[in-house]
Amino acid sequence: MSYIKQMFDAHPFDPASDHTRAIECITACYSCAEACNACADACLGEDKVAEQVLCIRTDLDCADVCLATAKIVTRLTATNRELVGAQLRACAHACRLCAEECEKHAPHMKHCAICAEACRRCENACLELLKE
Secondary structure, X not given: OOXXXXXXXXXXXXXXXXXXXXXXXXXXXXXXXXXXXXHHHHHHOOOOHHHHHHHHHHHHHHHHHHHHHHHHHHOOOOOOHHHXXXXXXXXXXXXXXXXXXXXXXXXXXXXXXXXXXXXXXXXXXXXXXXXX
């Protein structure tokens, strides 16, 4: 059992709720942040790093948005649904932009293909949670 699920189950606010989508979103956000950070670092190691500036910037921005989103979604007490919704939409948007940028480089840079996949997973998880 993940720590996120354990914390949700132990939380005094609505512990009986099914938090499956929230847990998937949080997990996807943290995974995406890690992938984006690693992708940015790998881009810095490429021979033509000057051609990777937009990808690096997009990776780093996406990673920051994903981390903030995971933290906000994890908080169950006195949740401001309007703020959470706005953050989820921002995260889905950042992930879409990052995936699109990484997909341009994916055919010749495996790290960008991996990052794009993580971004698409996170984008979808955010959009799914928005449906609740």
